[in-house]
Amino acid sequence: MEPDLLPSFLRGLSDTASVYLQMKWPLLDVQAGSLQSRQALKDARSPSPAHIVSNKVPVVQHPHHVHPLTPLITYSNEHFTPGNPPPHLPADVDPKTGIPRPPHPPDISPYYPLSPGTVGQIPHPLGWLVPQQGQPVYPITTGGFRHPYPTALTVNASMSRFPPHMVPPHHSLHTTGIPHPAIVTPTVKQESSQSDVGSLHSSKHQDSKKEEEKKKPHIKKPLNAFMLYMKEMRAKVVAECTLKESAAINQILGRRVGNKGQAQGKKKKRKRDKQPGETNEHSECFLNPCLSLPPITDANTPKKCRALFGLDRQSLWCKPCRRKKKCVRYIQGEGSCVSPPSSDGSLLDSPPSSPAMLASPSRDSKPQTEQTQPLSLSLKPDPLAHLVMMPPPSSLVLAESAASKPGALPAASCPNGALDHPPAALPPAAAASLAQPSTSSLHSHSSLAGTQPQPLSLVTKSLE
DNA sequence: TTTGCCGGGCC
DNA sequence: GGCCCGGCAAA
Ligand SMILES: [Zn+2]
Numbered sequence: 116m117e118p119d120l121l122p123s124f125l126r127g128l129s130d131t132a133s134v135y136l137q138m139k140w141p142l143l144d145v146q147a148g149s150l151q152s153r154q155a156l157k158d159a160r161s162p163s164p165a166h167i168v169s170n171k172v173p174v175v176q177h178p179h180h181v182h183p184l185t186p187l188i189t190y191s192n193e194h195f196t197p198g199n200p201p202p203h204l205p206a207d208v209d210p211k212t213g214i215p216r217p218p219h220p221p222d223i224s225p226y227y228p229l230s231p232g233t234v235g236q237i238p239h240p241l242g243w244l245v246p247q248q249g250q251p252v253y254p255i256t257t258g259g260f261r262h263p264y265p266t267a268l269t270v271n272a273s274m275s276r277f278p279p280h281m282v283p284p285h286h287s288l289h290t291t292g293i294p295h296p297a298i299v300t301p302t303v304k305q306e307s308s309q310s311d312v313g314s315l316h317s318s319k320h321q322d323s324k325k326e327e328e329k330k331k332p333h334i335k336k337p338l339n340a341f342m343l344y345m346k347e348m349r350a351k352v353v354a355e356c357t358l359k360e361s362a363a364i365n366q367i368l369g370r371r372v373g374n375k376g377q378a379q380g381k382k383k384k385r386k387r388d389k390q391p392g393e394t395n396e397h398s399e400c401f402l403n404p405c406l407s408l409p410p411i412t413d414a415n416t417p418k419k420c421r422a423l424f425g426l427d428r429q430s431l432w433c434k435p436c437r438r439k440k441k442c443v444r445y446i447q448g449e450g451s452c453v454s455p456p457s458s459d460g461s462l463l464d465s466p467p468s469s470p471a472m473l474a475s476p477s478r479d480s481k482p483q484t485e486q487t488q489p490l491s492l493s494l495k496p497d498p499l500a501h502l503v504m505m506p507p508p509s510s511l512v513l514a515e516s517a518a519s520k521p522g523a524l525p526a527a528s529c530p531n532g533a534l535d536h537p538p539a540a541l542p543p544a545a546a547a548s549l550a551q552p553s554t555s556s557l558h559s560h561s562s563l564a565g566t567q568p569q570p571l572s573l574v575t576k577s578l579e
Numbered sequence: 580t581t582t583g584c585c586g587g588g589c590c
Numbered sequence: 591g592g593c594c595c596g597g598c599a600a601a
Pocket of ligand 1: 419420421432433434436441442444
């Protein structure tokens with residue numbers, strides 16, 4: 116783990132992240148940042164965003180969640196030494212309750228200091244990011260201080276165990292004027308503030324309000340998994356393909372990461388402004404075994420998470436629901452498939468469907484993929500490339516990439532096409548976890564271990 | 580140009 | 591209550 120391998124984004128990340136963390140999770144922040152950085156070093160070699168630390172949440176994700184974009188928080192990783200599979204998280208306290216957890220039952224990943232409910236729904240294939248307690252992760256707002264990204268999180272939510280006075284004065288962070296990359300003070304011209312007159316003819320009140328907001332330091336949004344991934348990979352792509360246009364690069368990376376074949380039942384909006392109605396349904400279906408079943412809907416009253424759990428149990432909602440998006444509980448196998456939301460929200464107990472199933476096919480498809488794709492993996496910067504396994508419906512992916520907008524893509528620049536391959540990513544475990552939400556993550560881990568290559572993190576180690 | 584995430588606001 | 595849609599993040 117050479118230092119230089121440390122993805123730049125990680126550095127920046129800790130930076131940015133720390134801001135957010137400090138603000139939102141004052142107690143986790145710095146420490147976490149350093150930890151993740153350290154861990155990052157370890158996994159840095161892999162371009163896969165898998166180990167990217169989610170800058171947004173102080174959540175610990177399981178290392179084998181390796182979707183290329185899976186942003187992981189590896190704080191806990193620090194506890195496991197290379198060579199040894201993570202036994203269990205030593206210090207694990209429920210972030211929410213603050214109650215120390217007893218040894219975890221096998222079915223619950225110790226790496227998820229999340230509320231049980233959360234665990235149950237995380238894993239939506241799309242949800243590379245582990246949803247946290249359903250709370251916004253932006254800077255926490257204390258008192259009347261308002262950030263551009265105010266959060267509903269109340270101190271007690273995650274910090275209840277700490278006395279109020281112990282909470283770091285995060286707000287001072289930028290109030291003090293300490294420069295931080297993540298915080299950009301809008302060059303709000305004083306003109307505006309001075310020229311009240313000017314805004315006078317407008318709507319004064321509203322206007323002034325906006326002005327005020329403008330003046331506030333703008334806290335940049337944390338980079339999401341994809342962004343981090345891009346940041347990291349862009350250079351590689353540029354180097355290998357001599358591409359330099361962001362658009363082109365992004366496109367490539369987007370493909371690599373996207374359509375992993377795995378459910379990916381989403382991609383609704385993008386891809387050329389899709390129409391809400393025309394998309395996804397079928398694609399999801401065929402990817403998800405569960406889908407083949409009648410939409411659990413059952414009864415016609417497919418209660419959505421919100422209605423099901425209520426606002427107070429938002430942590431139990433499926434990710435989309437939290438985002439106010441289409442509920443996937445009944446399609447992704449996320450909830451129903453995995454476990455019909457029981458009234459009490461005991462999602463986590465629900466047994467996963469069949470991670471292995473998904474994973475196996477994937478493996479098989481790999482060889483095929485390679486054949487189909489003349490382009491070699493050799494170029495891939497990732498040592499784990501050989502472990503890469505394409506998703507079952509890889510054909511689709513290939514087709515797409517191969518046939519991708521003619522000329523539109525800078526493919527030409529990349530003769531080897533290596534870039535079109537998903538990053539080392541999506542190792543089996545990842546696939547499994549992707550397909551399999553939550554609880555299973557741990558399971559899949561172990562079960563998969565025998566069948567397939569180990570989780571990325573482990574692989575890396577062994578390689579070393 | 581890419582994806583993920585957020586939240587306003589429509590239905 | 592469900593979720594569409596625009597906007598933002600990096601380069
Ligand atoms: Zn839902």
